[in-house]
Amino acid sequence: MPHFVHAADIHLDRSLPALLDGRATHSFALAPRLAFTRLIDYVIESDAAFLVLAGDVYDGAWKDVSTGLFFHQQVGRLRSRGVPVYLLHGNHDAESAMPKTLVPPDNVWLFSTRSPQSFEFEPLHIHLHGQSFAQADTRENLASGYPRPVTGCVNIGVLHTALAGSPPHSPYAPCTVEQLRGHGYDYWALGHVHQHKVLGSAPHIVFPGNLQALHIKELGARGAVSVPIEDGRLGMPEFVPLDVLRFHVLDLDVPAAVQTPATLVSEVRKAIESACDEADGRHLAMRVVLRLDAMVHPSLCRSKAMLRDEMAGVFAQFEDQVTLEDTEFHVQPPAAAVASGDARDAIASLDAYFAQAVRDPAFMGTLRENLQAVLSKRKPVETPEPTLLEQLANDELEAAIGDAADQLRSRLRTID
Ligand SMILES: [Mn+2]
Numbered sequence: 001m002p003h004f005v006h007a008a009d010i011h012l013d014r015s016l017p018a019l020l021d022g023r024a025t026h027s028f029a030l031a032p033r034l035a036f037t038r039l040i041d042y043v044i045e046s047d048a049a050f051l052v053l054a055g056d057v058y059d060g061a062w063k064d065v066s067t068g069l070f071f072h073q074q075v076g077r078l079r080s081r082g083v084p085v086y087l088l089h090g091n092h093d094a095e096s097a098m099p100k101t102l103v104p105p106d107n108v109w110l111f112s113t114r115s116p117q118s119f120e121f122e123p124l125h126i127h128l129h130g131q132s133f134a135q136a137d138t139r140e141n142l143a144s145g146y147p148r149p150v151t152g153c154v155n156i157g158v159l160h161t162a163l164a165g166s167p168p169h170s171p172y173a174p175c176t177v178e179q180l181r182g183h184g185y186d187y188w189a190l191g192h193v194h195q196h197k198v199l200g201s202a203p204h205i206v207f208p209g210n211l212q213a214l215h216i217k218e219l220g221a222r223g224a225v226s227v228p229i230e231d232g233r234l235g236m237p238e239f240v241p242l243d244v245l246r247f248h249v250l251d252l253d254v255p256a257a258v259q260t261p262a263t264l265v266s267e268v269r270k271a272i273e274s275a276c277d278e279a280d281g282r283h284l285a286m287r288v289v290l291r292l293d294a295m296v297h298p299s300l301c302r303s304k305a306m307l308r309d310e311m312a313g314v315f316a317q318f319e320d321q322v323t324l325e326d327t328e329f330h331v332q333p334p335a336a337a338v339a340s341g342d343a344r345d346a347i348a349s350l351d352a353y354f355a356q357a358v359r360d361p362a363f364m365g366t367l368r369e370n371l372q373a374v375l376s377k378r379k380p381v382e383t384p385e386p387t388l389l390e391q392l393a394n395d396e397l398e399a400a401i402g403d404a405a406d407q408l409r410s411r412l413r414t415i416d
Pocket residue numbers: 055056090091092160191192193
């Protein structure tokens with residue numbers, strides 16, 4: 001069955017988080033390019049009639065011309081097969097944001113920035129209407145200027161927009177779903193919002209989401225949308241995952257029975273295995289969130305540096321499937337109210353003492369002075385997490401006092 005493919009927000013050559021750099025084995029830096037190659041493969045293999053790109057194909061000004069050459073190579077694979085590409089520029093690749101460009105291949109139909117422009121995919125009498133961004137910061141309602149639908153034909157509106165506001169996305173080219181619904185088109189091929197969303201079926205109003213997730217806040221599968229064309233009408237859009245790397249948060253509420261690094265590692269290993277089973281063969285960049293309770297897990301809470309090393313140790317075993325993006329700790333401090341008798345008094349007065357200490361300039365001044373003697377003799381050491389001494393040397397006294405308080409609390413608990 002004939003169909004077309006709608007994608008957006010490819011952000012070619014956006015560098016993925018620094019945390020993932022230097023792990024060349026997984027080519028993270030190339031993930032947006034690899035996903036775009038997959039998109040073109042899909043267009044070819046599924047024999048799509050045409051491809052619509054609804055903005056932010058580029059992440060901004062090219063570092064060098066290789067970004068543009070890559071795009072040409074890929075759409076060139078469609079050119080030789082007679083497949084047109086309808087291309088719209090959004091805020092990231094607005095005319096003003098792109099000091100250098102190349103003349104596009106002749107199968108690419110680029111929507112004008114000056115006024116709405118329409119193209120016809122003649123074999124199926126499908127009309128596409130769109131306007132590219134001249135400036136990144138486009139605040140006018142572009143859709144209101146789009147032409148009326150061509151009667152008796154399928155009409156597709158191509159638009160980069162945040163609709164009536166879609167935080168955290170900037171409120172560009174604002175418009176409402178009601179406005180789009182009332183415009184008379186059959187399909188709105190939207191871009192800008194990175195989460196895949198279908199906002200209606202008559203007409204279809206669709207954000208394909210970004211083709212490749214770019215950071216830990218963009219979880220789950222990413223891809224494009226395939227839209228069937230049946231007897232001069234459009235069928236139900238179908239999401240097609242085309243990403244090469246997925247972000248995942250492994251949020252572990254550590255059970256009370258887990259008391260040693262060995263049992264914790266075994267829990268984490270199981271969680272990694274089940275996440276991999278659901279990843280559809282994609283490499284995962286995973287953030288581990290360990291939720292611990294200082295009362296329940298006193299020995300595990302004693303050293304975050306040790307836990308960090310253990311997490312790195314587990315993930316190293318899954319090198320070809322998973323990469324550790326970061327480890328986060330949420331330690332529930334022992335509340336004074338939960339302790340009993342002397343322990344409760346001791347914890348309560350400890351809490352009061354520490355709370356007062358950080359607010360007392362005289363105390364902090366004396367502490368800083370006394371520490372100078374020790375710190376001036378220390379040799380700097382490289383550790384993934386600042387040690388107490390490093391924190392002190394960096395004048396992070398408050399953080400150091402907080403950590404010291406946590407340690408004292410968990411020790412109070414163990415002698416209880
Ligand atoms: Mn955008």
